[in-house]
Amino acid sequence: MRSIPVRPVVAPVTAAERSDAARNRERLLLAARELIEQGGAAALTMDRLAEQAGVGKGTVFRRFGSRAGLMLTLLNDSEAAFQARFLFGPPPLGPGAPPLDRLIAFGAGRIAYVVEFGDLVLAAGNASRGRFEVPAAALWDRHVEMLLREAGAESPEPWLMAGSLNSTLDPERLLHLIREHGVTCERLAASWRELVTRVVTGADGTR
Secondary structure (H helix, E strand, O other): OOOOOOOOOOOOOOOOOOHHHHHHHHHHHHHHHHHHHHHOHHHOOHHHHHHHHOOOHHHHHHHHOOHHHHHHHHHHHHHHHHHHHHHHOOOOOOOOOOHHHHHHHHHHHHHHHHHHHHHHHHHHHHOOOOOOOOHHHHHHHHHHHHHHHHHOOOOOOHHHHHHHHHHOOOHHHHHHHHHHHOOOHHHHHHHHHHHHHHHHHOOOOOO
């Protein structure tokens, strides 16, 4: 497997791209991050971004397509960094640890990711392809499926089980539990560890 962006880049900067367009893109992304730092993801609207960056609103839409497209672009770097950690990084999240340990670390890593970037993830959830079908989400499912197979989990459909497990890491669900019910990240990680351990080893914790 290789690192996959949250979404295909709407308009990648290439050598042939006009220098003013490249400058506009970087100016927009910098302005977007500044607005988020000042007021959170809710403060980032296309109108405010255009004003902050000093460009026309049409430039913002041509560059990112929609607010969801903008949010997904902002997430690309952080998502790529997380993917690099679980695909190529040190164990237990990366290769070299037993598959169950990697599953446990993957869940803990996603929970920490949502705590840091959850508002952006939620704001990007209206992307046209749907949050369950973006390339990064497909990679998460394939990764968990691979670890389930390596761990010898007794599931007739590991790919379906992988999707079910990843659904418990849904950002909206996690943020609701944290913000509305006061559930700590440690409790969420412990619950994930218990869940994947039972799936891999059986309900009684042994094989």
